[in-house]
Amino acid sequence: GNSVTQMEGPVTLSEEAFLTINCTYTATGYPSLFWYVQYPGEGLQLLLKATKADDKGSNKGFEATYRKETTSFHLEKGSVQVSDSAVYFCALSKPGGTSYGKLTFGQGTILTVHP
């Protein structure tokens, strides 16, 4: 079946540091890939997505590139801010058939950014 594996956390960085959160997936065919973010006390919200190989999703300074050859979708940001402190989830979706857009999530990575 489908699965998503994220790097072990938590991650602690100083403000303006470079961020990478690794994500790899297992799926047949061509899934769509997502990064969701969960701020403290809130539900998840979509951060960015990519729907085909070599696509780059970007939003709020975050980027991730769909790499089919390495089955990866690593999240990066060049300069993090304290306000980026949150839990980040990588997820995939296999539209069509019985999967019908259902998301399979990674375990989540807690990011804490200090001033």
Add this chain to the structure above:
Amino acid sequence: IAGITQAPTSQILAAGRRMTLRCTQDMRHNAMYWYRQDLGLGLRLIHYSNTAGTTGKGEVPDGYSVSRANTDDFPLTLASAVPSQTSVYFCASSPGQGDHEQFFGPGTRLTVL
């Protein structure tokens, strides 16, 4: 626009009791989902509904039931709660089939003693 609302915000429940978690969306989305969030496990799908009148089982459906009588509401029922159902429960919706974004509610924190 409220988006997705969930109730209650939190609940402490005795084992063996019946409990219904409520979820309502005002976006007229076709698809709705229930997830549970547990530390180290991410979010796991409990049940889903592609459209009003239909439901399906997700990854961890045992001990839970759902109904979808109309487009807006998607309640989740625990018929006889057990401590392993202690979790944070999120309801989500999306416009329908395809790569649409899922919109999440604020969650319900449930503790079963």
